[in-house]
Amino acid sequence: MAKHIAVYPGTFDPITNGHLDIIERGLRLFDGLVIAIAESPVKEPLFTVDERIRMVKEATKKYKNVKIESFNCLLIDYIHKKKANIILRGLRVISDFEYEFQMALTNRKLAPDIETVFMMTAEGYSYLSSRFIKEIARLGGRFDCFVPPNVAKMLKEKF
Numbered sequence: 244m245a246k247h248i249a250v251y252p253g254t255f256d257p258i259t260n261g262h263l264d265i266i267e268r269g270l271r272l273f274d275g276l277v278i279a280i281a282e283s284p285v286k287e288p289l290f291t292v293d294e295r296i297r298m299v300k301e302a303t304k305k306y307k308n309v310k311i312e313s314f315n316c317l318l319i320d321y322i323h324k325k326k327a328n329i330i331l332r333g334l335r336v337i338s339d340f341e342y343e344f345q346m347a348l349t350n351r352k353l354a355p356d357i358e359t360v361f362m363m364t365a366e367g368y369s370y371l372s373s374r375f376i377k378e379i380a381r382l383g384g385r386f387d388c389f390v391p392p393n394v395a396k397m398l399k400e401k402f
């Protein structure tokens with residue numbers, strides 16, 4: 244049987260327990276995952292792409308069949324290059340839906356051979372976003388319960 248490799252793209256600035264939950268459950272569905280870290284300069288990430296690669300590698304080291312890479316081209320071009328045909332995305336709240344819906348349909352129009360698969364967040368992580376974690380860290384709040392220990396350490400070093 245053909246192996247199904249999904250690409251899980253995102254900014255991962257930083258990776259959170261919500262992302263890790265999608266990765267863990269995604270690995271039950273697919274033979275392998277490529278975690279594709281978008282360089283996203285327009286989003287002005289807090290962490291450099293090398294820092295994000297490092298933190299995702301450390302946070303996912305216990306999983307087999309996970310590969311971590313960065314990309315800075317059109318997502319569908321990257322996926323074609325990887326010879327994959329599945330995009331994995333997570334959905335949290337209704338506000339995610341509109342953006343994800345537009346992106347999935349745009350990608351399908353540009354690359355009909357690629358399918359986007361959505362996984363619903365675990366209810367405990369439905370409110371969790373990298374953006375809020377950065378805001379909490381900036382303002383001196385506690386964020387250890389939202390991110391893996393290596394990310395908590397890197398966030399403390401940043402602020």
Ligand code: ADP
Binds near residue numbers: 262365
């Ligand atoms: P992007 O800039 O592409 O949105 P993110 O790193 O913010 O990158 O998110 C990558 C993917 O992970 C998105 O599909 C997002 O909806 C999903 N995601 C982020 N946080 C969570 C969470 N707490 N639960 C489930 N999915 C999540």
